[in-house]
Amino acid sequence: MRTFNDIAAKIFSIKSEQIRDTFTAKDIPGWDSMNYLLFIAELEKEYNVSFTMDEVLNAVSLGSIRAMLVAKGAKI
Amino acid sequence: MKSLDKEFGDIKVSDCASFERTISTEDMNAFAQLSGDYNPLHLEEDYAAKTELKGTVVYGMLLAALVSRLVGMDLPGKRALLLTESLEFKKPARVGDLIIVEGIVRHKSLSTRILELDISIKRSAELLAIGSVSVKVLP
Numbered sequence: 226m227r228t229f230n231d232i233a234a235k236i237f238s239i240k241s242e243q244i245r246d247t248f249t250a251k252d253i254p255g256w257d258s259m260n261y262l263l264f265i266a267e268l269e270k271e272y273n274v275s276f277t278m279d280e281v282l283n284a285v286s287l288g289s290i291r292a293m294l295v296a297k298g299a300k301i
Numbered sequence: 302m303k304s305l306d307k308e309f310g311d312i313k314v315s316d317c318a319s320f321e322r323t324i325s326t327e328d329m330n331a332f333a334q335l336s337g338d339y340n341p342l343h344l345e346e347d348y349a350a351k352t353e354l355k356g357t358v359v360y361g362m363l364l365a366a367l368v369s370r371l372v373g374m375d376l377p378g379k380r381a382l383l384l385t386e387s388l389e390f391k392k393p394a395r396v397g398d399l400i401i402v403e404g405i406v407r408h409k410s411l412s413t414r415i416l417e418l419d420i421s422i423k424r425s426a427e428l429l430a431i432g433s434v435s436v437k438v439l440p
Binding site for chain 2: 265275
């Protein structure tokens, strides 16, 4: 199973070891609206969870997305 | 030709679509003109016959373009916005081959309206390429 950081690194074209939970769209050049949706869809598939549209709209950082996954029981 | 118009809510995991298309010399010439790729491996039989491919090979991106047709016309059709496409070429396709392009919905994200489709491109039962696409279904 790919890790959260693996997926973020692939979608946003950044190095896995550079990833920080505090990162938002402002910190990652590859974080545009379409890539963000691809990231969410990829996480849903990988961890077999579903987000709501509100959750997707309100998540602001990688850390908040990670926390949502944990809250849904994903083992990351 | 008119594209199908599938609503996001009506699409289910494991839904599939496919079509057949025979690759012609005219297709190859049109693709060469469109892309600017006049590589002799695709167009010059004398050259290609001397390579390990033993003959001209259909452009991989011509096959990829058929995936665009699958998504844009059939699954999901009119509302499709292709986001990613990944293909791995296993065997060469040849001019004159009857190609079967098939897509199966593998994942459906309700929150993002993105579908992931598994793609296979075959000549009869012979697998020529496999891959996947991510497609957003517009409202």
